[in-house]
Amino acid sequence: MMNNNRVCKILGIKYPIVQAAMNWITNANMVAAVSNAGGMGVLGPNAGPKKDGARQINTEERIRNEIRKIKSLTDKPFAVNIILPEEGMDDNGFYVRTTLHVAFDEGVKYFVTVGNVNRQVFKEIKNQGGVIIHRELTPTTEAARIAEEAGADIIIATGYDEGGVIPQQAIGTFSIVPTIVDSVDIPVIATGGINDIRGVRAAFALGAVGVYVGTRFIVSNECPASDTTKQQIIHSKGTDLLSVSANQRSIPNEAAQEYENLYKNGLPSDLVNKKISEDGGIRTGMLEGKMDAGIVSVNTAIDLIKDVKTCEDIVKELMADFIK
Ligand SMILES: Cc1cc2nc3c(=O)[nH]c(=O)nc-3n(C[C@H](O)[C@H](O)[C@H](O)COP(=O)(O)O)c2cc1C
Numbered sequence: 001m002m003n004n005n006r007v008c009k010i011l012g013i014k015y016p017i018v019q020a021a022m023n024w025i026t027n028a029n030m031v032a033a034v035s036n037a038g039g040m041g042v043l044g045p046n047a048g049p050k051k052d053g054a055r056q057i058n059t060e061e062r063i064r065n066e067i068r069k070i071k072s073l074t075d076k077p078f079a080v081n082i083i084l085p086e087e088g089m090d091d092n093g094f095y096v097r098t099t100l101h102v103a104f105d106e107g108v109k110y111f112v113t114v115g116n117v118n119r120q121v122f123k124e125i126k127n128q129g130g131v132i133i134h135r136e137l138t139p140t141t142e143a144a145r146i147a148e149e150a151g152a153d154i155i156i157a158t159g160y161d162e163g164g165v166i167p168q169q170a171i172g173t174f175s176i177v178p179t180i181v182d183s184v185d186i187p188v189i190a191t192g193g194i195n196d197i198r199g200v201r202a203a204f205a206l207g208a209v210g211v212y213v214g215t216r217f218i219v220s221n222e223c224p225a226s227d228t229t230k231q232q233i234i235h236s237k238g239t240d241l242l243s244v245s246a247n248q249r250s251i252p253n254e255a256a257q258e259y260e261n262l263y264k265n266g267l268p269s270d271l272v273n274k275k276i277s278e279d280g281g282i283r284t285g286m287l288e289g290k291m292d293a294g295i296v297s298v299n300t301a302i303d304l305i306k307d308v309k310t311c312e313d314i315v316k317e318l319m320a321d322f323i324k
Pocket of ligand 1 (some may be wrong): 022212297
């Protein structure tokens, strides 16, 4: 079965599972662990230490360090996350420029692009012989076709169940995956609430040929999220989650409660998001585990996560149907 799986073929991996990019809480160890287990690890933005003793490490050096570390830990394929700048707004693109430059320089071949299609960035990746796995924040059939036409190799269809910045339309994974599958010829990977093998089977039944998994991998030994955060996820339920703004959810904690109150009392969503990010957002809440200072962003299926496991065991569990 594996040899015929289109995602495995395009990505050169053994099992059709891709670990989702998760900003501060992915790093070289986690990416390499997923890739070594036969899936594909994805390095998110802000990965890696920002200081070496007292010395500040600049963005270019930091990204290069993490990519080199991944290469030292695995010879398997891995990807780098690119948050696409709006077309024509090049001044917003410093981080993207730096990431692309370093990634090309280091021979990275696979890219998970997120946001609206940016043809210039797509072209640059293609010119380097790169492979594009594209994810719209709010998936639509029109956007999926545009991405396909612009050169995307694989589309990720994101359901409202997901962790992170959620789609603007409340369309769940069960609805969006088959809708996107029917709208493009390139393979579709499902994401949003896939935390155990039942989610994987459902995704495939809906026409997806791979899964993109974020929240489940947070509760892994290799994820740099704090132990407090991992335990909080294990002991929380989907029904506990607070809507802290129009597009972010959090496990209840002191910080999330404060943001939810502000949002409920009428502070516009973008201003609440601004405050969340000024307070440190998932860096403080998830990387540092300070429950009074930052949010804990997860999907709505967290009841299914019961223990901390290695990335390899998570891959084995979710991909059990594909292991002969
Ligand atoms: C804590 C957290 C941080 C995230 N940060 C990013 C990011 O930096 N870039 C990105 O493209 N997606 C980001 N996402 C979204 C994930 O890549 C992915 O779409 C989502 O986690 C998949 O859904 P799941 O959590 O239901 O498995 C983040 C998600 C979480 C939970």
